[in-house]
Amino acid sequence: MNPERFCVKFFATPDTQVENEAIFIDIFQDWIKHRKLDGVLLDVADYSHVPSGPGVMLVAYETNYAMDHGDGQFGLYAQRKVAAEGSQQERILSLLKSTIAFGKLLESDSRVDVKLEGHKFLYISNDRLNAPNTDEAFAAVKGDLEAIATQLYPHQTVTVTRLENDPRARLTAVVEAQTPVSLEALAA
Amino acid sequence: MTTEQQGVTWKQVLADKMPAHLAEEIDTFENQMALRMQDKLDEKVFAELRLRRGAYGQRYDNGYRHDGERSQAIPFPQPELTKGPDTKWQAPGMQRIKLPYGGMTAEQMDVLADIAEEYSDCIIHITTRQDIQLHFLRMEDIPDMHRRLASVGITTREACGNSVRNVTACPLAGVCRDEVFDVTGYANETAQYFLGHKDVQDFGRKFKIAFSGCQQHPCGLTSMHDLGLIAKKAVVDGEEKEGFEMYVGGGLGAVPFLAKLFDEFVLPEELLPLSQAIARVYARLGEKKNRNKARIKFLVSKLGIDEFRRLVKEERKTIENDPEWTNWLNNIRSYEEKPAPEPLTKGESIDLGDAANDFQRWKESNVYYQRQAGFVSVTLALPLGDLTAQQMRDLSNIVRKFTPGAARTTVEQNILLRWIHEADLPALYLALKAISLHEAGAESIIDITACPGTDTCKLGISSSRGLAAELRQRLAEKEWQYDVSLRDIRIKASGCFNSCSQHTVAEIGFYGASRLVGQRRVPHFQLVLGGEWGNNAAQYGQGLGVIPSKRVPDVVEFLIDMYLSERQDGEKFSAFVHRIGKKTIRERVKPFAAIPDYETNKEFYRDWADSREYTIGDIGIGECAGEVVTLTDFGVAKAESIYFDATLLLEEQPMNGNVKAAADKALEAMLKAAHGLLKVCDIDISEDPAVIVQSFRTNFYDTRLFFDPFAKGKFASYLFKGYEQRDEVITLDRAREIIEESRLFIEAAHECNARMLQSGITSPAGFKKWLVDREMQTV
Ligand code: HEM
Ligand code: SF4
Numbered sequence: 001m002n003p004e005r006f007c008v009k010f011f012a013t014p015d016t017q018v019e020n021e022a023i024f025i026d027i028f029q030d031w032i033k034h035r036k037l038d039g040v041l042l043d044v045a046d047y048s049h050v051p052s053g054p055g056v057m058l059v060a061y062e063t064n065y066a067m068d069h070g071d072g073q074f075g076l077y078a079q080r081k082v083a084a085e086g087s088q089q090e091r092i093l094s095l096l097k098s099t100i101a102f103g104k105l106l107e108s109d110s111r112v113d114v115k116l117e118g119h120k121f122l123y124i125s126n127d128r129l130n131a132p133n134t135d136e137a138f139a140a141v142k143g144d145l146e147a148i149a150t151q152l153y154p155h156q157t158v159t160v161t162r163l164e165n166d167p168r169a170r171l172t173a174v175v176e177a178q179t180p181v182s183l184e185a186l187a188a
Numbered sequence: 189m190t191t192e193q194q195g196v197t198w199k200q201v202l203a204d205k206m207p208a209h210l211a212e213e214i215d216t217f218e219n220q221m222a223l224r225m226q227d228k229l230d231e232k233v234f235a236e237l238r239l240r241r242g243a244y245g246q247r248y249d250n251g252y253r254h255d256g257e258r259s260q261a262i263p264f265p266q267p268e269l270t271k272g273p274d275t276k277w278q279a280p281g282m283q284r285i286k287l288p289y290g291g292m293t294a295e296q297m298d299v300l301a302d303i304a305e306e307y308s309d310c311i312i313h314i315t316t317r318q319d320i321q322l323h324f325l326r327m328e329d330i331p332d333m334h335r336r337l338a339s340v341g342i343t344t345r346e347a348c349g350n351s352v353r354n355v356t357a358c359p360l361a362g363v364c365r366d367e368v369f370d371v372t373g374y375a376n377e378t379a380q381y382f383l384g385h386k387d388v389q390d391f392g393r394k395f396k397i398a399f400s401g402c403q404q405h406p407c408g409l410t411s412m413h414d415l416g417l418i419a420k421k422a423v424v425d426g427e428e429k430e431g432f433e434m435y436v437g438g439g440l441g442a443v444p445f446l447a448k449l450f451d452e453f454v455l456p457e458e459l460l461p462l463s464q465a466i467a468r469v470y471a472r473l474g475e476k477k478n479r480n481k482a483r484i485k486f487l488v489s490k491l492g493i494d495e496f497r498r499l500v501k502e503e504r505k506t507i508e509n510d511p512e513w514t515n516w517l518n519n520i521r522s523y524e525e526k527p528a529p530e531p532l533t534k535g536e537s538i539d540l541g542d543a544a545n546d547f548q549r550w551k552e553s554n555v556y557y558q559r560q561a562g563f564v565s566v567t568l569a570l571p572l573g574d575l576t577a578q579q580m581r582d583l584s585n586i587v588r589k590f591t592p593g594a595a596r597t598t599v600e601q602n603i604l605l606r607w608i609h610e611a612d613l614p615a616l617y618l619a620l621k622a623i624s625l626h627e628a629g630a631e632s633i634i635d636i637t638a639c640p641g642t643d644t645c646k647l648g649i650s651s652s653r654g655l656a657a658e659l660r661q662r663l664a665e666k667e668w669q670y671d672v673s674l675r676d677i678r679i680k681a682s683g684c685f686n687s688c689s690q691h692t693v694a695e696i697g698f699y700g701a702s703r704l705v706g707q708r709r710v711p712h713f714q715l716v717l718g719g720e721w722g723n724n725a726a727q728y729g730q731g732l733g734v735i736p737s738k739r740v741p742d743v744v745e746f747l748i749d750m751y752l753s754e755r756q757d758g759e760k761f762s763a764f765v766h767r768i769g770k771k772t773i774r775e776r777v778k779p780f781a782a783i784p785d786y787e788t789n790k791e792f793y794r795d796w797a798d799s800r801e802y803t804i805g806d807i808g809i810g811e812c813a814g815e816v817v818t819l820t821d822f823g824v825a826k827a828e829s830i831y832f833d834a835t836l837l838l839e840e841q842p843m844n845g846n847v848k849a850a851a852d853k854a855l856e857a858m859l860k861a862a863h864g865l866l867k868v869c870d871i872d873i874s875e876d877p878a879v880i881v882q883s884f885r886t887n888f889y890d891t892r893l894f895f896d897p898f899a900k901g902k903f904a905s906y907l908f909k910g911y912e913q914r915d916e917v918i919t920l921d922r923a924r925e926i927i928e929e930s931r932l933f934i935e936a937a938h939e940c941n942a943r944m945l946q947s948g949i950t951s952p953a954g955f956k957k958w959l960v961d962r963e964m965q966t967v
Pocket of ligand 1: 315317319412442483640647686689690
């Protein structure tokens, strides 16, 4: 089983407060114009009017990146749409890397004060056919997530747990290291 | 494509759940995709096949996007692959999902949530024709998405293309206090009958059908549909029977038409055969080549309603009897919904706590008391028609718990829950609040309808959604959604003159336009007032002039303040507009049209929710800067005021004589605009209409200089037609039509002028040079 479509989400730190989310529109438009990220950057979609919605989104051919409020938790959500090369582990790692790069670029932008927590992320399967919200599907990805966590958080105790959610919702795993890590450090 | 490499596919998993004919159609489409990928199927043909399955293109899918300074090519991995002419395969697209009469079951809601999450961007958008749209989709995901929809009985077939589009109906059908009878079943049976029917495959253009349960309310919007049916009872052979008043030839779009009465009473058994006869006459005689004249409204207008009716009745006699016309009639009562006998919360007392006040306000604005005592319907006011996949999934649970298991979408881009026990309202409110679907002010002044506009539509000129979001926020701050005196005011915004938001029938409507100021583009909206949502949208609004996008919220506040302070007792907004007069209102909003220069305030040169410097480069061809001349500007500006006078003439009472005078003025306005443009070729161009028309044809039509990138020669043809028919007898409808055409012609003249300026065509010498260059290119 090697799903092509899945998502990751990093949460904003509790003290992150964005007064006016419209600033993300300016920032993402600039990034598209100056091609600041890898991938085919396409457009900005503004869903900030929708409560607990995906906020402002940068749409790329491969991935949608959104400053998302899903489940009432603000953070950087990345939805991989096009299959990347490699094994499941390589694919997940590749999305994590591009999401971390996105987050780092955002943290360094002087127009907004967003900090993301590096020590924890969600893995969300986005393919109910190949990775349904079941124990078996969780078992099939757990090992890969653990292996990835060892790479991302060397010398740390890491837990990979299945989020208890609506069975109709997507399979979601919480990957969490014991001690806080900045995104900056993760990117290194 | 299907995820075959991984063994199991949706095609296999859902094989037993999909109706066989739907499954087969989807397989066929998947094959067509494969053929297109190998270039074995022409891109034009593929585009039509794709559209007939509701899979649209989206803005920037030609592979270019303007970043505010220049148009950049989008580096798709395989730019050579196309899904239509100038349409990149890898560019994201939109899917329209048809919901007949806006009905959706809880099970369907779950699937919609799943596919929005997996293939789209987690957002489900309700459209102005009770459809659903998903955006930013990959072509490869379309067949599986269609399968998953088919597994719960939804087809996207003919959601687009020149065929019968979604059949709409009042969302309150079956529970409305004023309806004659429930039209739900009739709407659905009509939709099913025509789906894929051979007689609806050869239309020149789309065909929209709407059902309404009564005459007086707008919910069905029958006046603006190609075929409109209003429930009615009549005594036939001494017995009271249910039937329909039938209307044809309505439509919004660039030139709006009010539908004409086709038949005062059609019995249910005649509903489908007669509609079919209409479809056949339309397919046979309707315009096919010129898309812009192809809606049935043009055919009805050309033939006259009497002749059209005669032809249809003739046609009806020739159609062979089809059992499907009537075999559903005996089951029509099966559409009745059966509510739970007891309230869910019977005997419980729900503590609203801090929410008690908000609950009260919500109850006042979002709750409708059904005809059936003890039951209510509840409107969920969706911001810009959007909700998240997660909300939809949670909502499906609420639907299962509190209703007979289904909900309806509305043309105001909301969702309606029906058959709620009144006693359950507090519990329902809390359940909705938990998923943020509890906002008050449904169908109020803040519940603004907007088409996709520049967000995703290829034809968008201004950001209708950006504007709507801004207005919503500003008006909510004033708490105008709770003001009972503003209860009847609707705001609707379209991104261009195509009217997809149905702005023409709103009390306050807007549609996108752009103007050149100095050497820069400024996004604008045309202000449309005087429309009427009541009486099945029986009155269309008219343009009062353009306002820079960034001043539109100020104008709305100004108009509302003016209404609140100057209205007479009980006077509705549209009556107020009528009494004060458009001329006065236009004068009073004029100060808002001023635009500071770029250096003073750059904000005017950007659109809402977009930080890029505004361009129209993404709709037409790229732009380059040029210098400014004004002889033409003067001419076009004069034309605008002549046009406006024409609209005023039609408002005067008594009407006698004004109809012809109004049409003459509308023609005069077009001639003036054309004359203004012609100054570029010949500064001394004669004022003689014959000379203007001839010279315009030679210099602007034959050279295609006046052609709109999408509408091509459509706008020019308005001038030619107006001139040719100048001595004919003018009906009120024709006068209205020519006035609309005149407005569009003037709009096109603005555009043409801007294009000329930017290509350096500012003098007879420049014009000649352009002609010579053009000939060199074509040789
Ligand atoms: C790709 C984007 C779109 C294009 C190119 C497009 C094009 C058009 C055009 C050309 C018309 C005028 C048709 C006529 O009366 O002759 C029209 C009308 C209309 N469109 Fe769209 N449209 C688009 C998207 C939408 C969307 C997203 C909606 C929302 C459901 C919509 C709903 C309507 C409605 C309600 C009308 C009024 C026509 C009537 O009912 O008579 N359109 N559109
Ligand atoms: S009104 Fe214009 S911009 Fe809006 S959806 Fe229709 S065609 Fe597009």
